[in-house]
Amino acid sequence: MTPPSRQAILRRRIAACALLAATLAGGARAQQYLYRGMAADPATPGQPVLQVSALGLTVRPGDVAHPDAGALVQPTDGHGHGQGMSVIWSDTDADACQLPPFARPAGGNWNGTGNPESVRVWRLDLIAHPLPGTLASAPDPVAGPRPAPSHAVVTTVVPGMELARFQTTVGATAAHWVIVPPPAQACPLN
Numbered sequence: 001m002t003p004p005s006r007q008a009i010l011r012r013r014i015a016a017c018a019l020l021a022a023t024l025a026g027g028a029r030a031q032q033y034l035y036r037g038m039a040a041d042p043a044t045p046g047q048p049v050l051q052v053s054a055l056g057l058t059v060r061p062g063d064v065a066h067p068d069a070g071a072l073v074q075p076t077d078g079h080g081h082g083q084g085m086s087v088i089w090s091d092t093d094a095d096a097c098q099l100p101p102f103a104r105p106a107g108g109n110w111n112g113t114g115n116p117e118s119v120r121v122w123r124l125d126l127i128a129h130p131l132p133g134t135l136a137s138a139p140d141p142v143a144g145p146r147p148a149p150s151h152a153v154v155t156t157v158v159p160g161m162e163l164a165r166f167q168t169t170v171g172a173t174a175a176h177w178v179i180v181p182p183p184a185q186a187c188p189l190n
Contacts, residue, residue, distance in 0.1 A: 034124040034137060034154065035088040035096040035180065037103025037114060046179075048122050050171045055103065055119060057174055058167050059085050063153075072160045075138075082138030082155035085170055089137050089152035093180055096121050097187035098148040108182035111189050122177040129176035132169055134158050146190050 038048035039055045048057040063084060065077040077083050088098050097104070097111075104112025105119045112119070131137065136157045142148040156166050 031089045031137070031150075032091045032125060032127055033089070033093075034126065034152070035090065035093075035099060036085070036122055036124075036177075037099045037105075037112070037119055038122050038177075039118045040120055040179075041174075044174070047174045048120075048177050050174060052167075055114070057085075057171055057177070059154075059163070059170055061163065064163065064166075073156055073163055073166050074159055075155050075157055082136075082140055082153040084135075084138075084153040084155035084166070086140075087137070087152050087154055088148065088150045089139065090150045093123070094183060094185070095150045096123070096180055097183065098150050100146065100148075101190060104187065105182075109184070109186040110182055111187040121180040123180045124173060124177050129173070132172065134161065134169055 036048075036057070037055060038057055039051075039053075041047045041049040049055070050057050052058050052060050054060070059073075063086070064073045065083060073083060075082060088095050090096075099112070099121065101111070101113040103114060103119065104110040104121060105114045105116040106112055107116050110121065126137070131154065134156060135154055137152050138155050139152050142151045154170060156169075
């Protein structure tokens, strides 16, 4: 495979800088919390499971479009969208209802479809536990039949990060995620 040209590398670095600037600007202000529906780790009580799945604390290969040869991940997909692990980025627990139904437990006021024995809604406080310097939260709102205006991704800010390193860095945040109690007001059915 032909190595990327200097121009291609420069474009990627510019895209990474633009993504980081947009993330730091946050539109108006940075949000305090990240939310994600994940299974609890039976081997490590109080932490989400580290596994390559939609309910694990990781970046799945399908979450990063067109990784370079050698599974190198770029901060954006070439269309301005961040690549990485899907989350809800907000400053209120109520926005956790924007998680897809499979990522919220059935019952309780979550109104999800996830297994209530294993799926939990987790929160990471970005003020108490900032993401490592090689990661950032990037807004990536979802429109359509199940809108999620607070959708974001945890992405790399390092152009050309190896997928395995990206996954390990995301997984290193496991001890800082806490389970969110069900909301007082039920999440909308969707």
